[in-house]
Amino acid sequence: MMKESLAKNGLMLGAFAVVTTALIALTFFGTQDKIEQQKQQKLLSVLNEVVPSEFHDNALYANCTEVNAPELGIKKNHKIYRATLNGQPNALVLEATAPDGYSGDIDIVVGVKVDTQVAGNRQGNSSNDSLDGESERLNTTALALSDLAELDSTQQRISEQDRYASNLSSSDAKKTSMRVLGVRVIEHKETPGLGDKIELAVSDWITTFSDKSFSPDNLAPWQVKKDGGEFDQFTGATITPRAVVGAVREALLYAQANQTMLFNAPNTCANTNSVETIDTINVNEAQPHSIEEL
Amino acid sequence: MTDFRDLSLQGLWKNNPALVQLLGLCPLLAVTATFINGLGLGLATMLVLIGSNVTVSLVRNVVRNEIRIPVFVMIIAAFVTIVQLLMNAYTYDLYLALGIFIPLIVTNCAIIGRAEAFASKNGPLASAYDGLMMGLGFTAVLVILGGMREVLGAGTLLAGADRLFGPIAANWTITLFNTENPFLLAILPPGAFLGMGLLIAIKNSIDAKLAAKQTSPAVKAERVRVTAES
Numbered sequence: 001m002m003k004e005s006l007a008k009n010g011l012m013l014g015a016f017a018v019v020t021t022a023l024i025a026l027t028f029f030g031t032q033d034k035i036e037q038q039k040q041q042k043l044l045s046v047l048n049e050v051v052p053s054e055f056h057d058n059a060l061y062a063n064c065t066e067v068n069a070p071e072l073g074i075k076k077n078h079k080i081y082r083a084t085l086n087g088q089p090n091a092l093v094l095e096a097t098a099p100d101g102y103s104g105d106i107d108i109v110v111g112v113k114v115d116t117q118v119a120g121n122r123q124g125n126s127s128n129d130s131l132d133g134e135s136e137r138l139n140t141t142a143l144a145l146s147d148l149a150e151l152d153s154t155q156q157r158i159s160e161q162d163r164y165a166s167n168l169s170s171s172d173a174k175k176t177s178m179r180v181l182g183v184r185v186i187e188h189k190e191t192p193g194l195g196d197k198i199e200l201a202v203s204d205w206i207t208t209f210s211d212k213s214f215s216p217d218n219l220a221p222w223q224v225k226k227d228g229g230e231f232d233q234f235t236g237a238t239i240t241p242r243a244v245v246g247a248v249r250e251a252l253l254y255a256q257a258n259q260t261m262l263f264n265a266p267n268t269c270a271n272t273n274s275v276e277t278i279d280t281i282n283v284n285e286a287q288p289h290s291i292e293e294l
Numbered sequence: 295m296t297d298f299r300d301l302s303l304q305g306l307w308k309n310n311p312a313l314v315q316l317l318g319l320c321p322l323l324a325v326t327a328t329f330i331n332g333l334g335l336g337l338a339t340m341l342v343l344i345g346s347n348v349t350v351s352l353v354r355n356v357v358r359n360e361i362r363i364p365v366f367v368m369i370i371a372a373f374v375t376i377v378q379l380l381m382n383a384y385t386y387d388l389y390l391a392l393g394i395f396i397p398l399i400v401t402n403c404a405i406i407g408r409a410e411a412f413a414s415k416n417g418p419l420a421s422a423y424d425g426l427m428m429g430l431g432f433t434a435v436l437v438i439l440g441g442m443r444e445v446l447g448a449g450t451l452l453a454g455a456d457r458l459f460g461p462i463a464a465n466w467t468i469t470l471f472n473t474e475n476p477f478l479l480a481i482l483p484p485g486a487f488l489g490m491g492l493l494i495a496i497k498n499s500i501d502a503k504l505a506a507k508q509t510s511p512a513v514k515a516e517r518v519r520v521t522a523e524s
Binding site (some may be wrong): 005008009012013016017020021023024027028031034035038042191194201202236 | 327356357358360361364365368369371372375376379380382383384386453454456478481482
């Protein structure tokens with residue numbers, strides 16, 4: 001009797017589990033492509049917002065490298081999208097995480113126009129490189145990354161200016177200024193009504209970054225006004241804008257110091273595509289996409 | 295058999311899930327910083343409530359009594375996941391705006407409460423209606439609380455309506471007054487608790503007045519709880 005009821009209940013529970021799981025699985029597979037497409041579209045529109053189409057003619061989302069740098073937040077890897085114009089490196093989009101928001105991490109993207117003089121020394125567009133050059137470039141990247149890793153351990157103790165100086169010695173950046181094209185907040189958990197003014201949907205504060213030039217020699221303006229910088233804080237919420245401004249500043253310092261390495265690193269946004277297909281994407285899809293976004 | 299008028303009255307007022315049953319307080323207090331957030335979560339909850347009520351009602355004679363709760367949980371979880379996937383695919387902006395609170399609908403006790411207390415004992419039609427009314431009652435409280443906090447905190451109403459209704463709603467925001475210093479207490483969670491307490495107090499005092507008017511003042515407003523029913 002007892003056994004029978006146990007078996008019946010077990011079977012019924014099992015049956016319900018199978019049916020509900022099957023339903024979820026069906027919906028999942030039915031919506032998978034659409035969701036991926038939505039994400040891609042969102043990413044594309046954000047990428048095109050921070051690097052307007054006149055600054056690039058390649059498919060931005062298909063040309064990126066992944067880095068793990070303390071300047072961008074150490075909790076996870078960040079993608080750096082490379083924008084090229086007529087095959088020349090022109091702009092970078094850096095994903096970055098501000099770890100010191102009021103309620104946790106704030107994920108942002110920073111679009112920045114790179115100095116073509118410096119970046120021009122590189123050997124050509126990575127996505128156009130043949131597979132033969134791949135291993136060589138991997139080696140140089142590995143070297144650059146190990147340099148960075150060495151820096152990681154000491155960086156926490158040294159001040160901002162010192163860090164910039166040490167980064168300089170490990171790379172070939174010059175003391176030139178960069179121009180911010182745009183900044184957007186991707187994800188945050190800041191207080192609605194206070195900290196969420198960093199979202200473009202709520203307030204246009206984030207657009208104050210656009211067209212600002214950045215020079216590592218003069219970091220003082222890259223703070224909120226309360227700390228002596230030139231960015232407004234929100235009434236009732238200083239921590240959030242301070243975190244965002246700080247993260248942008250760090251990301252820009254990183255971009256400044258590592259731009260050659262970033263442009264030369266192998267493309268990791270190819271996903272399932274082989275190197276050959278990336279080329280076709282770049283050639284065939286670049287134009288339609290940038291036109292669509294206009 | 296089932297009186298639809300009574301069902302409406304129960305859901306909207308007498309047995310309001312938020313004000314009387316005090317269920318689903320976690321999302322209720324967390325998202326009601328603005329009118330639109332409250333409305334968005336309220337609508338999503340209502341959809342899940344109707345769907346889960348109908349499903350539970352349909353399988354109520356198949357499921358053995360001992361395992362009904364895990365089965366209900368599975369149904370509700372599946373329903374929420376499906377709604378979440380569909381919203382993710384077809385209303386992406388709304389999905390981004392509501393964020394974590396869609397999966398949190400699973401934890402809203404109001405839904406399993408209605409499945410257990412009503413849908414498992416009634417037909418699909420009555421259960422769907424009950425879900426609709428309970429959902430409306432819940433949404434009403436979310437919206438009132440959200441509106442209250444938004445007006446007090448930021449001096450606006452309907453801010454961010456375009457997230458829910460699309461670009462046509464971009465200009466719907468009503469600014470009642472401009473404030474340089476937002477009233478922090480109203481925006482932060484403690485304000486939600488205070489506002490919620492205030493709403494319950496108002497409801498109870500209205501009930502008390504109605505009761506006093508109707509018959510002898512001895513009759514007190516009755517607090518009906520789901521837990522007492524099962």
